[in-house]
Amino acid sequence: MKFWNILLILFTWELTVYGTLLTRSGIIASVHTFGQSVTAPYYINYMVVVFAATLVLVAWKYNSIQSKKVFESFVSREASFLYNNWIFIASAASVLWGTTYPLLSEAFRGYKVMVGPSFYNQVNVPLGIALLFLMGICPLIAWRKASVSHLNRNFSKPLAAAVIAMIIAFPLGVRDFYAQIAVAGSVLVASTHFVDISRIVNKQKKLEDKGALKNISSAFWNNRRTFGGYMCHLAILMIIVAAAGAVVYEQAQTFNMRIGGTYTVGAYDFKLTKIDQYTKNNKDVSAALFDVSKNGDSILTGAEARMYHYAKQESTNVKPMAYTVGVDDLYFSAQAITADGATVKIKVMPMMFLMWIGGFYVLILGILVCLSTVVPVRQKRISGDVNINQNIKKITAESTI
Amino acid sequence: MRKLIAVWFFLVVSAVPVLAVTEEEITSNLNCPDKEGCTMIVVDCTCPSSLEIKDKVRAMLDQGLSEKQIYNKLSAEYGREVLATPPKEGFDWLVWVALPAGIIVGGVVVYKISRKRMDENELFDYEYEKFLKEREKL
Numbered sequence: 001m002k003f004w005n006i007l008l009i010l011f012t013w014e015l016t017v018y019g020t021l022l023t024r025s026g027i028i029a030s031v032h033t034f035g036q037s038v039t040a041p042y043y044i045n046y047m048v049v050v051f052a053a054t055l056v057l058v059a060w061k062y063n064s065i066q067s068k069k070v071f072e073s074f075v076s077r078e079a080s081f082l083y084n085n086w087i088f089i090a091s092a093a094s095v096l097w098g099t100t101y102p103l104l105s106e107a108f109r110g111y112k113v114m115v116g117p118s119f120y121n122q123v124n125v126p127l128g129i130a131l132l133f134l135m136g137i138c139p140l141i142a143w144r145k146a147s148v149s150h151l152n153r154n155f156s157k158p159l160a161a162a163v164i165a166m167i168i169a170f171p172l173g174v175r176d177f178y179a180q181i182a183v184a185g186s187v188l189v190a191s192t193h194f195v196d197i198s199r200i201v202n203k204q205k206k207l208e209d210k211g212a213l214k215n216i217s218s219a220f221w222n223n224r225r226t227f228g229g230y231m232c233h234l235a236i237l238m239i240i241v242a243a244a245g246a247v248v249y250e251q252a253q254t255f256n257m258r259i260g261g262t263y264t265v266g267a268y269d270f271k272l273t274k275i276d277q278y279t280k281n282n283k284d285v286s287a288a289l290f291d292v293s294k295n296g297d298s299i300l301t302g303a304e305a306r307m308y309h310y311a312k313q314e315s316t317n318v319k320p321m322a323y324t325v326g327v328d329d330l331y332f333s334a335q336a337i338t339a340d341g342a343t344v345k346i347k348v349m350p351m352m353f354l355m356w357i358g359g360f361y362v363l364i365l366g367i368l369v370c371l372s373t374v375v376p377v378r379q380k381r382i383s384g385d386v387n388i389n390q391n392i393k394k395i396t397a398e399s400t401i
Numbered sequence: 402m403r404k405l406i407a408v409w410f411f412l413v414v415s416a417v418p419v420l421a422v423t424e425e426e427i428t429s430n431l432n433c434p435d436k437e438g439c440t441m442i443v444v445d446c447t448c449p450s451s452l453e454i455k456d457k458v459r460a461m462l463d464q465g466l467s468e469k470q471i472y473n474k475l476s477a478e479y480g481r482e483v484l485a486t487p488p489k490e491g492f493d494w495l496v497w498v499a500l501p502a503g504i505i506v507g508g509v510v511v512y513k514i515s516r517k518r519m520d521e522n523e524l525f526d527y528e529y530e531k532f533l534k535e536r537e538k539l
Contacts, residue, residue, distance in 0.1 A: 072519065074512075086511070090504045097503075101487070101496050113493060116442055116485025118430045123500060252425070318447055335447040 002065040003058070008085070010054045015096060017047050022099055073145035080138045087131050094123040129181050132240060135233050136162075136188035139196040158191035174248050182244035189237050193230050200226065224373045231366030238358025245351035252347040257288070259340055266348045268330065269293045270303075275339060284309040288334060288342035292325070299325055305332035305344045327353050422468045427458050430472070430486045434479040442485055454479075 021043035022028045058065070071078035098115040105113040140154040165187035166180050174183055197219075204219040220227050251266040262271045269292070276287040286307045292300035306319040321332045329352035335343040428444040428451075435448040443451045454475065461471045475483055487493035 071515070072522070074515075082511070082515075086504075086508065089507075090500075093503060094500055097496070097500050104495075105487075105492075109492060111482065113481065113487045113496075114432050114485050115487060115496060116430060116432065118486040119496065316447075318445075333445070335452070 001067055003062070003067055004085070006054070006058060006065060008089075010051070012092075014047055014051060015092060017043060017050075018096075019099070021047070028099060028102060071144075075141070075146045075151075077138060077141050077143045077146075080134055080141055084131065084134055084138075087127050087134070091124055091127050094120065094127075098123075125178055128240070129178065129185060132182065132185035132189060132237075135236065136185060136192045138192075139230070140192045154195070155192075158188050158195065161191045162188040174244075176248060179244045179248045182240055186237055186241055186244075189233065193233060197227075197230065224369050228366045228368070228370030228372070231362055231369060233366075235358040235363035235366060238354040238362065242351050242353075242355035242358065245354070246349050249350045250347060252345060254335065254343065254345040256343050257341050263346070265346050267294050268328075268348055270346060272342065275337060275342065277339075282310070282312070284311065286334070286337040288332075288337055288344055290332070292323075292330065294325075300330075303330065303332065305334040305337070305342065307334045307337050324353065324356070327351060329353075422462075424455065424458050424462060427462075427468060427471055428455055430484065431458075431475065432483055432485045434483050454483075 021040060025040040025043065027040070071082070073079065098119050101115050102112040105111065136158065137155070140158075142150055162184040166174075166184045169180065169183045174180055200223055201215055201219045204222065205215045208218075209215065210218065253263075253265050255263045257263060257272045259272055259275060262269050264270070271291045271293075272288055273291050274289040276285075276289060278285055286309070288305045290300075290303045290305070291298065292303055300323060303323055304321050306321060308317045308319055309315075310317070318333055318335070323330045323332075327350065329347075329349040331345075331347040331349065333345040333347075335345060337343075425444055429442060431443040431454060433439040433441045433443055433446040433448050433451045434454070435446075435450045439446060439448050439451075441448070441451070443454050457475070458471060461474065466474070472484060472488070487496045489497055
């Protein structure tokens, strides 16, 4: 695994620099391109040096990093890690291919064919779904080799729960094929994790029954790496549920608004109260200000949709604004702002709070819990070393006597 | 379990006809044709030419044109560069086919290497067990 991981790290870094090279140097038209760029040779040289130096180091240390273990079956937990890696590589390859294709197209046909969001969605959504199911399978699949009876025993109930969830989700408006699959995958992940966590807690109970809460906390403390990993899975699950929720329940509308007018999107009313125009940090700002209410209750005042005009560059940019209100996110994107009105696209994105909580707090907490196991291991090693040193001193002293 | 899957399949299939293409979906697949070098996708762009395309797409949808007909009309008017997603035809098939092919070929290579190593490992275990049994006999 060490050799494999080093290769993955190398390619991740190289591709990150390559992405920067493509956008900053102007090879691909991008809003991030420098005006007059001479950076391309620096990036290319840097990439070549990093690549060559890493390969030299890998060759030098190959004996100590090469993998000696072989997995025994393609239906095992070890193999599921390989599939997981494969999906991530495929996803990275799709981005590399999509961003490089315009160059190929220009080289062979004389004009650039741009590859837009639709390509990435078509490729990466199925990969994401596969990853979701893999995340559901991983906790309950056996190490080394899983038998058919083992798979039947462990997965029949979670799979049944996943199918029932899809059927329940249908009358609730989840009718998009991928959203349905996302619901099934999410329930599968949640149920397999629940089954494994309850198995660990029961094991702890058999060892020493200290009451439900203490059993759970002991199980958690004694299996921090597992529980930390599961917290990261939970975080990813929250992100996926938020994304699926956004696809299914998102409401968006563009309005040509006048000051004093009220416009409705979903359960929210947006009243355009004022147009503000001022200069700040070398740019002219135009802002449309809104009061937002839900079911007659005021929930937000002074929400803005902004546009920036840079006189020197003669360019106008839209500044999308986002506000979190309870469980929903409200997005404002101005298309035009005049003295007495504005054209603004408003989006109501439900369940987005899951994205922020999962993507930040739970993920970081999970990683910290995983890392916390490093501390006792080090302490143990240090104490072991101390004992060895003490024993050596004792033996030396005895032999001197 | 089979009954549950059958019910789900029926529900999803019966929902398919209600899914119609929207203006937002179409404009998400179009590049802004602005000559000043705008790099935005039409759906999020506020350039005059993008606003013009949005109006045209809306009108064509109202006329009942299909998604493909709309793309054909727009690429005839603005050039092929207006399409943000390469069409599945001619040379552009490459963009759609190369990646899955690469993933599958790479997967087969990894499978073959892993299989070979697994077989070698099994052979080693078999020989080792044989050796242990012979030593026990002695």
